[in-house]
Structures are given as structure tokens and as C-alpha cells.
Amino acid sequence: MRGENATDLLEARTDQEPAYFIRPSFAARVVNRLYGWITRVGLGLPNSYVLQVAGRKTGKIRSVPVNVLSYNNGKIFLVATRGSTQWSRNVLANRNITLKRGRLRTEFRVRVVLAAEKPKILKAYVTRFHWLVRRFFAVPAGAPSASFAPIADRYPVFELIRL
DSSP: OTTSSHHHHHHTTTTSSOOOBOOOOHHHHHHHHHHHHHHHTTOSOTTEEEEEEEOTTTOOEEEEEEEEEEETTTEEEEEOTTBSOHHHHHHHHOOEEEEEETTEEEEEEEEEOOTTTHHHHHHHHHHHTHHHHGGGOSSOTTSOGGGGGGGGGGSOEEEEEEO
């Protein structure tokens, strides 16, 4: 089945339309930088962290603020709400990441979530972070999980496994 591992996800786009991606506006980039700084010093929202991952081409550490979903008996997930973002492609290339918040630094290994698992996780994510992410999803937070299945391939989802 296509999309079950990182290689499939990367190769799946070579013979199709470009990967789904919602480009942030200039204002969104400024807000993300400011919020990244706030989170980096430990003042962000409880589920907000700065994701640090090595760049897939340069190896240089890249940082971006993210919201982490705790779901299904404490499992931790990351969702790329804008689609195939630079950070999600870096995570696919380098499965080790760090989440940082204030002085706390936690290292994780990531697992690419299978397409069949995504609808329930996306529903939980949209429900939990509705006020932040509703503009990125065509499906409302109150919709059943099955409603997320047709759009699930647009959003990379990763399970975080603590090292």
C-alpha cells in the first residue's frame, strides 16, 4: 500500500501532482518566529514545542514551533497541518528529532503513521487544536473520523517514540 513508509511517501509524488502544501503568508511567518521564540524560552501553550530536526540536504538543525497531540493512551503525534512542509520532509529523511520547550529537551524517533490510522488522529488533532488549525482542514472538528479519510493523504502524521 502506498504511503506506508518514508520511501513510499517520497516516491509517491514523482508521478503525481505536486505535494499538497499551504504556503504561509509573510504575517504567518513572522508570527511563527515570534511564537517559536516564546516557546523556546518556555512560555508557550502546554502542547507547544520547538521541533528541531536536521535538514535533509544540509544537515543543519532546523527549528519550527509545533503543537503535539497526546492521544490514544498517551501516544504522542505530530501533524503537518500545512501539508508537505519543509519540516515534515526533513523528518521523513531523518527519523530522529528533538522537541524543546524552555530548558526541557526530549529526543524522539518518529514513525510515519499509516494512511488507515490517520483519520482518527486527524479528527483528534482538529478537535484539540480547532482554534489554531481549522483553516487548514476542509472537514469540521465535529465530523466523524471517516470524514477525514478522503483528505488524510494531504497531511503527514508522525508518532513520536521517546528515546
